[in-house]
Amino acid sequence: QKEVEQNSGPLSVPEGAIASLNCTYSDRGSQSFFWYRQYSGKSPELIMFIYSNGDKEDGRFTAQLNKASQYVSLLIRDSQPSDSATYLCAVYNAGNNRKLIWGLGTSLAVNP
């Protein structure tokens, strides 16, 4: 079992719709959860992080964390073509050499 799993996609949504990206993790002791966006040919950039159960909203983005079920999701409301990118989930555990464990990413395509 991979430590951090994401559906590779591609996930295709129409412009204006809600895009839902999911991530599951295996280490129950994980503490912080990060969503990064990576445009083709560019470096990853942080969208948001979450470490408490529940929802965290930032503009059109909402991260949802459920530690009991060991999943974290990212919702993108009013999706725009500029949101088309690969979304990487990363999970942090201070007891695991303080390193992030990365998923392989989900490719999102927002169609005009």
Added chain:
Amino acid sequence: EAGVAQSPRYKIIEKRQSVAFWCNPISGHATLYWYQQILGQGPKLLIQFQNNGVVDDSQLPKDRFSAERLKGVDSTLKIQPAKLEDSAVYLCASSLGLAASQETQYFGPGTRLLVL
């Protein structure tokens, strides 16, 4: 605030040659990471430094890869000799590295390596 700097941006070499990459992290960031990212995959951690000490290098192919972080600031990653499968983007990232909430990693633009 200046971001993470990397050089060179692109490098083409032949197999069995040597190559070195340089990274300058964000000022004040204690933790520095080198990642290898192959097309279509997530970043793979090669080595993680906390100040000038190595925290994790479990996935670094030590027979050909080496890295150092001089004085806890700049870092270099070297490959000697290179293989075809080393063709990838090499990403450097840094973070404050003091607490879980400060583990946000900031990435440099990366170095694209092509081994022929």
